[in-house]
Amino acid sequence: MSFDYDYIIVGSGFGGSVAALRLAEKGYRVGVMEMGRRWTPDTLPKTNWSLSRWLWRPEIGLRGFFSLRIFRHVVVLSGNAVGGGSITYANTLLVPPAKVWNEGTWAGVADWHKVMPGHFATARRMLGVTTNRRLGPADQRLKQMADAAGVGDTYYPTEVGVFFGDDGDAPGTTHSDPYFDGAGPERTTCNGCGGCMVGCRHGAKNTLDVNYLYLAEKLGATVHADTKVVDIVPREGASDGANGYRVTTRAMGAGKADGGSRGVFTCRGVVLSASSLGTQDLLFRLKLSGSLPRVSDALGDHVITNAESLIGVRYPRSEVDLSEGVAIGSGVYIDQYTHIEATRYPKGSDSMGLITTLLASGRPGWHRRLVWLASLAGMAVTRPRALLRLLNPVGFARESMIFLCMQTLDGRLKMRLKRAWYWPFMKRLVTTGAPIPTFIPQANDFAVKAARATGGLPMTSLTEILFNIPMTAHCMGGAVIARAPGEGVCDGRHRVFGYRNMYICDGAMLGANLGVNPSLTITALAEHAMSHLPSADRQDWNDAAADVPSAPRAGGQTA
Ligand SMILES: Cc1cc2nc3c(=O)[nH]c(=O)nc-3n(C[C@H](O)[C@H](O)[C@H](O)COP(=O)(O)OP(=O)(O)OC[C@H]3O[C@@H](n4cnc5c(N)ncnc54)[C@H](O)[C@@H]3O)c2cc1C
Ligand code: SF4
Numbered sequence: 001m002s003f004d005y006d007y008i009i010v011g012s013g014f015g016g017s018v019a020a021l022r023l024a025e026k027g028y029r030v031g032v033m034e035m036g037r038r039w040t041p042d043t044l045p046k047t048n049w050s051l052s053r054w055l056w057r058p059e060i061g062l063r064g065f066f067s068l069r070i071f072r073h074v075v076v077l078s079g080n081a082v083g084g085g086s087i088t089y090a091n092t093l094l095v096p097p098a099k100v101w102n103e104g105t106w107a108g109v110a111d112w113h114k115v116m117p118g119h120f121a122t123a124r125r126m127l128g129v130t131t132n133r134r135l136g137p138a139d140q141r142l143k144q145m146a147d148a149a150g151v152g153d154t155y156y157p158t159e160v161g162v163f164f165g166d167d168g169d170a171p172g173t174t175h176s177d178p179y180f181d182g183a184g185p186e187r188t189t190c191n192g193c194g195g196c197m198v199g200c201r202h203g204a205k206n207t208l209d210v211n212y213l214y215l216a217e218k219l220g221a222t223v224h225a226d227t228k229v230v231d232i233v234p235r236e237g238a239s240d241g242a243n244g245y246r247v248t249t250r251a252m253g254a255g256k257a258d259g260g261s262r263g264v265f266t267c268r269g270v271v272l273s274a275s276s277l278g279t280q281d282l283l284f285r286l287k288l289s290g291s292l293p294r295v296s297d298a299l300g301d302h303v304i305t306n307a308e309s310l311i312g313v314r315y316p317r318s319e320v321d322l323s324e325g326v327a328i329g330s331g332v333y334i335d336q337y338t339h340i341e342a343t344r345y346p347k348g349s350d351s352m353g354l355i356t357t358l359l360a361s362g363r364p365g366w367h368r369r370l371v372w373l374a375s376l377a378g379m380a381v382t383r384p385r386a387l388l389r390l391l392n393p394v395g396f397a398r399e400s401m402i403f404l405c406m407q408t409l410d411g412r413l414k415m416r417l418k419r420a421w422y423w424p425f426m427k428r429l430v431t432t433g434a435p436i437p438t439f440i441p442q443a444n445d446f447a448v449k450a451a452r453a454t455g456g457l458p459m460t461s462l463t464e465i466l467f468n469i470p471m472t473a474h475c476m477g478g479a480v481i482a483r484a485p486g487e488g489v490c491d492g493r494h495r496v497f498g499y500r501n502m503y504i505c506d507g508a509m510l511g512a513n514l515g516v517n518p519s520l521t522i523t524a525l526a527e528h529a530m531s532h533l534p535s536a537d538r539q540d541w542n543d544a545a546a547d548v549p550s551a552p553r554a555g556g557q558t559a
Contacts, residue, residue: 001235001243001244003029003244003266003267003268004031004265004266004267005028005029005030005031005222005265005267005268006028006029006030006267006268006269006536006539007019007023007028007029007030007031007267007268007269007271008030008031008032008033008229008245008247008265008269008270008271009023009030009031009032009270009271009273010033010232010247010270010271010272010273010274010278010279010282011032011033011034011084011272011273011274011275011278011279011506012032012034012036012082012083012084012208012213012223012273013079013083013084013085013086013208013273013275013506014084014085014086014208014506014507014522014523014526015271015273015504015505015507015509015522015523015525015526016032016034016084016271016273016274016505016506016526017084017208017213017216018123018126018212018523018526018527019273019503019505019526020032020212020213020216020223021212021213021215021216021219021221022526022527022530022531023221023271023530023533024219024220024221026533026534026535026536027535027536027537028536029220030216030220030222031221031222031224031265031267032216032221032222032223032224033224033227033229033247033249033265034081034082034084034223034224034225034226035080035227035228035229035252036065036079036080036081036082036084036225036226036252037063037065037081037225037226038081038209038225039065039081039082039083039087039199039209041201041202041203042201044087044198044199044200044201045198045199046198046201046348047198047346047348047349047350047351048066048197048198048345048349048350048351048352049348049349049350050064051064051351052064054198054351055067055068056079056080058252065079065080065081065087065088065199066079066080066088066197067079067080069277070463070467070469071430071469072430072432072469073413073433073435073436073469074305074413074431074436074469074470074471074472074475075463075469075471076277076471076475077472077473078277078473078475082209082213082223082225083207083213084208084275085275085519086207086208086519087199087207087209088198089196089197089473090196090197090326090328090404090517091158091160091161091162091196091205091326091327091328092158092159092160092327092328092341092517093123093124093129093159093160093519093520094158094159094517094520095120095124095516095520095521096514096515096516096521097408097515097516098113100512100513100514100515101113101116101512103512103513104480104511104513105302105481105482105483105488105512106480106481106482106488106492106511107511107512108483109481109482109483109491109492109511110492110493110528115528116524116525116528119524119525119527119528119531120520120524122524123520123523123524123527124520125179126179126211127161127206127211127520127523128161128162128163128178128179128206128211129159129160129161129520130159130162130164131157131158132157132158132159132325132326132329133157133164133190134162134164134190134192134324134325134326134329135157135325135329135330136192136194136322136323136324136325136329136344137320137321137322137324137325138322138324138325138342138344139157139325139329139342141322141342141401141454142155142330142331142340142342143155143330143332144454145332145446145450145453145454146332146334148449148450148453149334149449149450151332151333151334151335152332154332154333154334155330155331155332156330156331156332157329157330158326158328158329158330158331158341160326160328161205161206162190162204163175163178163187163188163189163190163204163206164189164190164204165178165189169189170189171189171190171191171192172188172189172202173188173189174186174187174203175187175188175189179206179211180211180215183215183218184210184211184215185210185214186203187203187204187210188202188203188204189204190204190205190326191204192325192326193323193324193346193347194323194324194325194344194345194347194397195327195345195346195349196326196327197327197349198345198346198349224249224263226252227249227250227251227263228249228250228251228252229247229248229249230248230249230250230285231246231248231286231289232245232246232247232248232270232282232286232291232292233245233246233286233291234292235266239294240294240499240544241270241499241500241502242500242501242541244266244267244268244269244501244541245266245267245268245269245502246264246265246266247264247265247266247267247270248262248263248264249262249263249264249265250262251263268501268541269500269501269503269541269543270501270502271503271504272496272502272503272505272506272508273505273526274506275475275506275507275508276303276476276478276479276506276507276508276510277429277475277478278506279479279504279506279508280299280300280303280415280429280478280479280508281417281429283295283299283479283489284299284415284416284417284429285417287299288427292499294497294498294499295489295496295497295499296485296486296489296497296498297485297486298482298485298486298487298488298489299478299479299489300414300415300416300417300478301412301414301478301480301488302477302478302480302488302511303412303413303415303475303476303477304411304412304413304476304477304510304512304513305411305413305436305470305474305475305476305513306407306472306474306476306513306515306516306518307406307407307408307411307436307437307440307470307513308404308405308406308407308470308471308472308473308474309405309438309439309440309443309444309460309464309470309471310343310402310403310404310405310460310461311402311403311405311439311443311447311458311459311461312343312356312400312401312402312403312447312459313400313401313403313447313450313451313454313456313458313459314356314390314396314399314401314456314459315399315401315454315455315456316385316386316389316390316395316457317395317399318398318399321347321398322344322397322398322399322400322401323344323345323346323347323349323397323398324344325342325344327343327344327345328341328342328343328344328404328517329342329344330342334442335442337407337408337515338406338407338443339406339407339515339516340403340405340406340443340446341403341404341405341406342401342402343402343403343404344397344400344401344402345396345397345402346397347397347398348397350393350394350395350396350397351393352393352396352397352402353392353393353395353400354393355463356396356400356460356461357372357376357391357459357460357461357462357465358375358376358379358390358457358458358459359444359447359448359451359460360372360375360460361444361448364438368465368468369465369466386457390457390459400459401456403443403447404473405443406474406516406517407515408513408515411437411513412433412436412477413432413433413436414431414432414433415429415430415431415478416429416432418430435468436470437470438464438468438469438470439460439464439470444460447460474507474518475507476507476508476510476513476514477507477508477510477511478508479504479508479509480509480510480511481494481504481509481510481511482511484497485497485498488511489504489508489509490503490504490509490545491545491546493529493532493545493546494509494525494528494529495543495544496545497545498545499544499545500541500543501541501542501543503529505522505526505530506526507522509525510522510525
């Protein structure tokens, strides 16, 4: 049998890029299918008002790289591009506390405490993680707020994947490849413009297209941009994929959602790296259509968020430009479970101001909405100009400190593919299960007190107040690592239960709430997955998941 590729990788984010490089290094022929576009510093938008180049909503012609999807329980933010979420993410790359390996569905499935430190070290080196050296006014203000709240000793500058150059380098200094012994592209030092989440136009952000993917392409991996995978089916003669797979794609070119020209590729193995939402969506469709019926019924279970909340403080007519610095410059722990990061958009990128409003306390639901309306009415009488300024998106980035708040407490959802009552024409991912907390009371309290002490106005997202749902940029799980198919979708070596030579390497595999931004963990776990594959000349194409029925759990909760 002949194959177009040895491995096809679906999605080019943190998991997919690692897989592409490591498989190419091992001598495999690799094809990466990515439905997003390829961006360069010249094509990235200058501000996020350029909606057609910022937002990803291809069905209405918006082919940017930032996606916002509203579910019943949560609004999920994510990235779609060559380089996945790395194009829009905020560069923060943190190692989670060791206890996460004892919790959730992956506890006891592998000797995580022994193997992961090495993979984290590799991931940090590849992504150029270093301590933030461009602390801006918002970071200094967070420190003052933390001091005033008595938690100043927990303040830290973030660990980020950004190039700052040598000590004493001026912002904007260009160096030949500083990371990969000359094999990588040249890099330019960060100028602290705060633009990381609108895409770095200055060559300073360590996005995947300048490290893992760049090196993979140099080794011969082919990246098919604007190409969405819509079907994966085992080839004739072996329903478990032992004879390889046929992968069908659709072109996502201008004006096409996923109905563009069709492509069919064959491969011996598949790596699913389409993100938590993307991998769940694809696997649900393929399980339902009969292409991959053996995928575990646990698909869609154990969807986790970092229990996040996006709040902040706005300083109408602020004299200080709070947009300076890197996107997430610093953080504090306000208690043992709750962590706040100072986040920003660059000057002029104010469109997120359209979905923020005055922070209100009260019980979630109608009570909170009424408190919010009463607060707005009160302000309209007592401080009408400040209210207008708060609600006016123009100036939002320059005048705001955005707090990204996260908790390590567990909150789980389920996702299913269903017809929603408001759009019964097609099935789409929906969330089910008990509601997850809409806001973090301790973090709200911190924002209110900090605003009062510094002359600002506390703010929150409109979705939190109006629809009683939180926003998350860290949707994780849904096709998790577990001991057996009853508990998850893949095993401790990321192999999909029921199929051969099929792996999950993205946020979908995460089995516990990390409590910190997940990209470094996804990268390290993808390194872990790929470390088990032999070089191409020693491959027997017979790799299948193993249940681990007798392994004792290391502790923590079960599924
Ligand atoms: C604004 C923002 C800021 C963030 N900041 C941080 C941060 O500072 N630190 C951090 O750790 N995390 C951050 N995150 C989260 C981070 O981006 C994600 O956790 C991470 O990108 C997930 O990696 P992944 O490998 O699971 O998939 P992704 O990086 O999301 O990549 C998946 C890719 O698969 C593609 N895809 C999906 N379906 C298909 C298909 N059917 N066919 C072909 N391609 C497909 C998608 O287009 C996408 O490019 C942020 C996210 C956002 C939105
Ligand atoms: S702050 Fe500006 S220059 Fe620095 S990494 Fe972010 S976008 Fe690039």
